[in-house]
Amino acid sequence: MASTPQDGSDAVKRSRILEAALEVCERSGVEGARMDEVAALARVSKGTLYRFFDSKHDLFLATIIDSYEESLRIIDTATAVEGDPLRRLEGLLDGLTGVLAALAPRMGVHYQAWGVVAGHPQFQERLYGFLCRFHAQRGEEIRDAIRDVQRAGGFRADADAAAFAEGIMALLSGFLYRATFDRERATPEGLRAAFDALLRGLGPDAAHAGAAGGYGHG
Amino acid sequence: MASTPQDGSDAVKRSRILEAALEVCERSGVEGARMDEVAALARVSKGTLYRFFDSKHDLFLATIIDSYEESLRIIDTATAVEGDPLRRLEGLLDGLTGVLAALAPRMGVHYQAWGVVAGHPQFQERLYGFLCRFHAQRGEEIRDAIRDVQRAGGFRADADAAAFAEGIMALLSGFLYRATFDRERATPEGLRAAFDALLRGLGPDAAHAGAAGGYGHG
Amino acid sequence: MASTPQDGSDAVKRSRILEAALEVCERSGVEGARMDEVAALARVSKGTLYRFFDSKHDLFLATIIDSYEESLRIIDTATAVEGDPLRRLEGLLDGLTGVLAALAPRMGVHYQAWGVVAGHPQFQERLYGFLCRFHAQRGEEIRDAIRDVQRAGGFRADADAAAFAEGIMALLSGFLYRATFDRERATPEGLRAAFDALLRGLGPDAAHAGAAGGYGHG
Amino acid sequence: MASTPQDGSDAVKRSRILEAALEVCERSGVEGARMDEVAALARVSKGTLYRFFDSKHDLFLATIIDSYEESLRIIDTATAVEGDPLRRLEGLLDGLTGVLAALAPRMGVHYQAWGVVAGHPQFQERLYGFLCRFHAQRGEEIRDAIRDVQRAGGFRADADAAAFAEGIMALLSGFLYRATFDRERATPEGLRAAFDALLRGLGPDAAHAGAAGGYGHG
DNA sequence: AATGAATGAGTATTCATTCAT
DNA sequence: TATGAATGAATACTCATTCAT
Secondary structure: OOOEHHHEOHHHHHHHHHHHHHHHHHHHHHHHOOHHHHHHHOOOOHHHHHHHOOOHHHHHHHHHHHHHHHHHHHHHHHHOOOOOHHHHHHHHHHHHHHHHHHHHHHHHHHHHHHHHHOOOHHHHHHHHHHHHHHHHHHHHHHHHHHHHHHHOOOOOOOOOHHHHHHHHHHHHHHHHHHHHHOOOOOOHHHHHHHHHHHHHOOOOOHHHHHOOOHHHOO | OOOEHHHEOHHHHHHHHHHHHHHHHHHHHHHHOOHHHHHHHOOOOHHHHHHHOOOHHHHHHHHHHHHHHHHHHHHHHHHOOOOOHHHHHHHHHHHHHHHHHHHHHHHHHHHHHHHHHOOOHHHHHHHHHHHHHHHHHHHHHHHHHHHHHHHOOOOOOOOOHHHHHHHHHHHHHHHHHHHHHOOOOOOHHHHHHHHHHHHHOOOOOHHHHHOOOHHHOO | OOOEHHHEOHHHHHHHHHHHHHHHHHHHHHHHOOHHHHHHHOOOOHHHHHHHOOOHHHHHHHHHHHHHHHHHHHHHHHHOOOOOHHHHHHHHHHHHHHHHHHHHHHHHHHHHHHHHHOOOHHHHHHHHHHHHHHHHHHHHHHHHHHHHHHHOOOOOOOOOHHHHHHHHHHHHHHHHHHHHHOOOOOOHHHHHHHHHHHHHOOOOOHHHHHOOOHHHOO | OOOOHHHOOHHHHHHHHHHHHHHHHHHHHHHHOOHHHHHHHOOOOHHHHHHHOOOHHHHHHHHHHHHHHHHHHHHHHHHOOOOOHHHHHHHHHHHHHHHHHHHHHHHHHHHHHHHHHOOOHHHHHHHHHHHHHHHHHHHHHHHHHHHHHHHOOOOOOOOOHHHHHHHHHHHHHHHHHHHHHOOOOOOHHHHHHHHHHHHHOOOOOHHHHHOOOHHHOO
């Protein structure tokens, strides 16, 4: 292989660098993060760092995309449940709350990286393109899961599944956003309750509505 | 007084500077925005620019806060409607969709400014503190409006008004976020539909549910 | 007169400004001293400050020259004693030790002002010219006083009075210099003893040598 | 190693930078010296310049200390003479006049650097501390040399060797000071004569007194 | 491939000086 | 004259990126 045994494979190095980047950002902010520091923390030289990432912006774009890919793994794991359509939809929603739980602590750095990366046209295009596709795909998965429930008679057949799916995604994004500066209020439980409240609008699944934790008690 | 008549009062200068800052950012990104350019575009000298804003970070924090204050004016105007509790809640929701409509075009710069400003501990504290308070206050206003409808019998009395209010805010935040990179899908109409879907969970106001535009038709 | 009664005469303002300049320098160093601060401390506007001094360098050159003029007043007062030539020479030497006592605390700022002022050709010329004349004149006064003692038979007639006078001045300068960073060792008493040691070389005035405090006892 | 052969070792670079700093100062004054110019003249990049000196003030403090270290080398060379105590003291005094000869041309820049460096508390401390130690050590060396002569019977045993040593140092400082603005009068010969005049006060070494050049003839 | 010394473009900020009132 | 807001030139320093070894 093309790896130096004592330093780990390229994939290992790459992920050491990404981790280091995140840690340095937590200390110094994204703007203030120095490539020297990242390289030192990842135990590679600057030359090696630049073999993996073309530029500082490239590196931080990668940390953002990495977060999303991690969230994808979380969702996929949660969705892998077997069962009836409603159960599978619930698995999906569990996955989304899991994403909030997993990413909340990193949202501060995440948004900083975004702000810095989005400032450069070339990277903005790549970032926005990625986000656009990511959200559209997640939306479609949720929409399809809702449709499955509709077909199974669990939800009103005339409801706009796509619109509900966008609502679900918006709730997740809104809670992630809020988690950046108000971790107290933006909890996975709160998000789950919001999901349930929204889905109750899909009635007549009264049984499901009953599960709507926080929303049930004034 | 403290102003030179031909150049406008201090308040006018200040807002000229903020506008200029926004425009320069749209061209060059927040990181890439140069204070020289901002000053030139605002037709003030750099010395004067620094009389109003202590630093570049201070200036961009101000643009963020300004956006929120503008959104507040939009909400307040929309909420000033007279009528029964339900009508007043709808006014409030109209205000929130108005916020999306007004701020969407600026969200790119807004998040960039955030990312850059939040990188400095001192400014992060000020920014996060402001956002925390802002969202909490808006949440309370919405919660109170929901409670008024509950008291008037328009919504189920046992629903958790505060949780629903947080859901409303999260939807707004989520749509604003999405608008940054996918203006097509994050529309005021979509947001309004999501609000309605969420509120339908507050039933039994069947009449209201009927108004839930997009969510009604697959 | 041309003065505004409530603010004092021009001469008073001028000296308020010079005092303020010195005080600000003690706080912030000469480079770091801001004209704003000086003006504020002197209770005049910047415009007025610039009526008295053409520039910052001009102001600090003035503080230097002022110090020398003050030292001149000290010397003149001490020299105004009546009596025989030896007594008058001793008065002069007392004056010089008085200069050390008076200026020592200010030497730090004094040298700083020098360093900054001497950096500009135009001001360097004025400063160096002033210093050159000042030292030459003081040297001549001392030389003449020594010659008077020589004529009166108090000192050897064949000694080079001018050279001894330069030695006296060099001792004063050397002690002033040392006082800048080592106030402990550069005392007026030490200077007086050095004067006496030097003059003893002018013998055969054994009586005078007896007065040479510190130099007499190992 | 850490040096690129064609550009010289680190020590060589360092001294190239110090020389360049001095030359730039001679042209533009210390305040007016630009780091870009210094780097260019030393044929290193600004980044490299800053690898050797943390800041402009650090660089100029180094030029000052370097001057003193050079004077130390001059003194040590002159003191390395063999012979009786009197001859060794004379060697020391020759060394001191050599310091005047060597440093006189640089005193203008030297005092400027001092003035600028002493304006910053942090650097003032370092500079003053260095000067204090330097002068104290030189003083002790001279004192010891005088004592050796006393023991050998060349000087009066009851004279205060330490006080005479301080006088010697003060004369050197005074002549260096004067050389800054009046090179004509502050000559090594004048200094030597002043030393001799002072030492004559240490009598009864009549033979030595006879060597007191300028001081002997009106 | 790896290293890390060298490079030098790039900019926020200050503050002496001016001048309209 | 007095004021103090406005001006804008001027520069130390950083740090992403390169490239000789």
